[in-house]
Amino acid sequence: MTGDAALDVTRLRAHYPALGDGRAWLDGAAGTQVPESVIEAVASTMRAGVANQGGVFPAARRADALVDAARRAFAAFAGAPDPDGVILGPTATALLARLAAALEPTWGPGDEIVVTEADHEADVAPWARAAARAGATLRTARLRADGALPTDAVTALIGPRTRLVAVTAASNLTGARVDVAAVAAAARAVGALSVVDGVHHAAYTPVDVCALGADLYATSAHKWAGPHVAALVAADPAVVAAIDPPRPAGAPASGPARFEQGTNPFPALAGVVAAVEHWAGMLPGGDDPHAGQRAAAAHTAALGSRLWAGLGELAHVRRYGPDGGPDVRTPVAAFRVVGWTPSDTVAALDAAGVNAWAGYAYAWGAAGALGVRDDGGLVRLSPNHYSRAWEVDRALDVVSDLAHRAR
Template identity: 40%
Template sequence: MAHRPLDVATVRRRFPGLLRREGDRQAIFFDGPAGSQVPRSVAEAMSHYLLHENANHGGPFSTSVATDAMCREAQLAMTDFFGTDDPEEIVFGPNMTTLTFQLSRALARTWQPGEEIVVTDSDHDANVTPWVLAARDADCTVQRVRVDAAAELDFEDLRQRIGPRTRLVAVGAASNLSGTIHDVARVAELARSHGALTFVDAVHYAAHCRLDASAWGADFVACSAYKFFGPHMGILQGRRVLLEELETYKVRPAADTGAEKWQHGTACFEGIAGTLAAVEYLAALGREHADPEPPDRRAALDAAFDVIHVHERELCARLLAGLQEIPDVRVVGIAAPDRLDGRCATVSITHPRHRPAELANALAERQIHTWAGNSYALALSAALGLEPDGVLRLGILHYATAEEVDTVLASLRELLV
């Protein structure tokens, strides 16, 4: 499907947060990997729900019926977002970390002493520690897959660590520190060939690239709406047969089947409404830029991420080229212009004479929002020798502009003398 280049000016008008002025300058939001700004439509959907349809679900009266209908529509929207088909495979929760801890406990009940789980040095700790603690409780061994100096997964090492005793492989679709995109389909295939399950952390990936959980062949995929222009919510997609057969910690009156079995207590319905609106925002973006108009929401999301991908890759190339001209700056991970499809536009840097926190503080004084440290990708930061200071992380999302990239580069040139 052909598409027009991203109309950033129109996009930005939908995000009131981007208009924020600090002193005489407009704020620059390069903090997206820790949470994106939201379009007005997301905030409006949440306030509409709270003001006009607020109720617990499952009742016979109109607001409760509306709540159930909205939740079902949000599950359907999330199947389009994940690229899967069954709305009962979509579980909403407070965030990815909580959902992962919950799933890890349920899975660990099926593990036997001496069996193994595999985690990677590339992952955010939310895709490491829940599995490590669950393995400890079940008397299982943890295998850790190495990354190479370019922050890419070492597949040779992975191949050696997966074997007949492996029960689960936990891998990230993209690193929130280096931006590296991992071939999760290959990981899932390897896991499957040994009868192991795969859990994919798509939290970082989901704001930048089109999810395709079906093509990945993973058993579980998790992401967080607040990274893709929605509210603070987590979403887990799991193969239905597994969600049905696993035993969860739950209260007795709660449902024994379907996604409900995994949603503890009363759900954050306004957050679910906002998540639905975030998917709708992205689908509308796809519709506006595609030619001909996509036939359905799924195709509209395909188009949206095509457009986002092209725009972000241009900005990423511009940022990397500028960074390479600043003496002594080290870019973490993939930096070669012909390899940009292997990374998201999340660029982390270090400098031998300036600590990341010092730089983030100086940029904050210039109204440029960035993060310093390891961003919870502790294993990666340690494996690349970046601890204890970590990196300065510059996170580009689709609402960023070339002018913003140039302003950030100019500030870094001033600071890194």
């Protein structure tokens, strides 16, 4: 099965019980719905019973097996060669904060940490706090006026004292993509660690951490039809082995488990395995999650282009983010309606049966650079792998009609 096969969205949607309510689910950038197989995997794990890891009895052995299977699933989804490079955690935000705490003691005055205005605060604030405590210098790459992050805006800040470069693969506010491979290569050339926030990126793009060149790639399954559980995925397990995180006495002293404080969410991990299997079977007869990713990417790119172009035809709408095709932006559309606050706009969309978000989506730097941080942020619509054209058209009809309606 190749990635050239078209996605059968009608067949796909039949697996998602939440989608039967007739609403337009254009809110996937904040989290997707889950198929029945994921729901059943979570429920059946609870029914069978699990205990903490490390025991000799069946429930404990099931927990060990679930953790191993989840590592393999995340590795398969992200194109990583070895599950020993997969660190599990409750959210990408928590994992990045944990990583910052582990790296902070290795930095000192004169060292430099590079972050960007494009990123979710989860990939900015932990590094800023850690740099300040360590006496290191924080350097911030700035956005262009259209919301894009030029590669040289990041690479120009990377030098011999750079210790870490944190960058998003795609903005979760505007969808603007970043040339991660070029940034990671520049970081590697000076011996710096590259940490990529791929939480938004993975929902719309076939992921290959080795091709990206990222040392660590953050992804969260709730953005791609799984439960709320996340991972840091390394292209090379040696990167994980070289970091010594703070941990309680008696905690594992080697491997990715050193980072995983407390008991793992075993039912959610079972759901991750089921989610990756769902992607592998997204095309009839398929067994490769990347084939599913490629087919979904083509489908969402077409919907995203339809949405972006439709908004561009409305004189009372201002779009935010770079103009261009799927190589420039994900299918997310961020915009404002003249005379309408973002919150009032999403209320009108909700009344017409469209799920949408308003705000700055924790992209604090991007919202500031775009001038929308302090007055309501932006409206964000995001088609997903299970979305259909009528959902996009319904949203466009609502937004078009706002030009003629009083608030």
